Amino acid sequence: MALMDRALSLIGLQRKAESNVRWTDGRDVLGGGMGDAGIPVSATSTLGLSAAWACSNLISGTISSLPCEVYRQSGRVPAAVTDHPLYAVLHNAPNYDQTALDFWDFMCLSLELWGNAYARVVRSGAKVVALYPVRPDLVFVRRLDTGALEYSWSYEGKSYRLRDRDILHVRGPGGDPLGGMSTLTVARNTLSAALAAEKTASATFRNGMRPSGIITTKEWLSEDLRKQTRALAESYAGAVNAGRPWIAEGGMTFTPLSLTPEDAQMLETRQFSVEEICRFFGVPPVMIGHSGGSTAWPTSVEQQVLMFQKFTLRRRLKRIEMAIAQQLLTADDKAAGLFVKFNLEGLLRGDSVARSSFYQTMTQIGAMTINEVRALENLSPVAGGDEVRMQMQNIPISQTEGSSDGNQGL
16 A cells, blocks of 8 residues: 555656656647648658748748847947857857858747757856757756756767756747747647648659549459459559550450549648648748738738738747847846847848848938948948938028029029
C-alpha cells in the first residue's frame, strides 16, 4: 500500500512538473501532428507546399534583409550608436559562421513555423559578443521554482541547460511566457488538407489522369491469366502512357471510371488551400504569385503591399525589437535611452521611383539635407550639402529676388 501511495505521489509530481513545461517537438501545441485529412504535418512537409514556402520565405526574407540597429534617443532625433558592442552583433555578424541576414532569416522562419525563435547568448561580462540560433523543435522550456525559465536541448551529442539570461527568446502570437503558438499546430488541419490535395493530384498524374477503370472479361480468370492481366494494366499506367491505344484481347474490354481534375474540383480545392495558407500567414496572395479570384484584398497591388508592411511586417518587427531590448540591453543601456530598431528604409532600396519621391519630399520640407540623402545612396558629400533647405511658395512679390517694389518682377 505504501508503494502504491508513493507511485501515485510520483505521478502527481511528474504531472505537476510537466504542466510547467513547454515542449517544441510535437508533444504540445507547438508541434505539428496528424491532421483530419490523414496526412501528418511537419515543418518539412509544410514547406513542401509552395504557398507555405512562399509565405514564410517572403516574411523571413524581407525582415532579414532590413538593417537591425541600435539607436540612442537624443532629444527628438534618434541616432545610430555604431560603437555599441550589440550593434555589430545585430547588424553585421551575430556569430563567426553567419551573417546578420542568415541569422535573422533562421530566426524569423522559426517564428513563422514554430511560433518561437531561440538564440544562445554568449557574453563577456555584461557585454553580448555572439548569438547562436537554436532549432526550436529541439527545445523545451520549463519554469523553475525560483521563477526563472530554463531552456534545455541536445544537439550533435551535446546537451544544453541554460537559464533565460543566456537565451534570446522571441515569442510568436498568443501563447504565454513559456512560448508562443505554433502555426504548424494551429493550421494543422488546413495544412493536412492541402497536403492531401497535393498527394491526390500527384497520384492522378502518375496514373495518366485515369486513376481507375474496369477491365471486363467474359470468363473467370485463372491465376496465371490474372497475373498477366495485372501486368497488362500496369503497362498502360502512368503519364508517359497517356493516349496509348488499348489492346483488348481474349474478350477483354476496358471501361474508364476516372474523372478529370476539373470535374472532381481538385483545382478549386488546391486554389482554396493557397488562399487559406495565405490567411494564416497574413500575406496577400498576389505577393506569392497567386492571383486567385475575387477576394477581400484591395485590387491595387500597391495597396496590398502597403497592407503587408503595415499589418504583417510591423507587428513581427516590434515583437523582435522589444524582445531584444528586454533581454539583451542592460539597465544602463535603457537608462541612456538606447533601443533597437529595424530600419524600414531598406524596403525602398528596390524601388527607385518611391525612393526618389521620398528624398524629394524630405529635402523640400527641410527634414533632410542633400548630404544625408547622398549618404543613404552611398555617395560622397558635396560642398554646401549639409545646409537644410526649404522650398518657399506663395510669398509676396516684393520679396522675390531683384524686386525693389511691388510692381517689379511682373
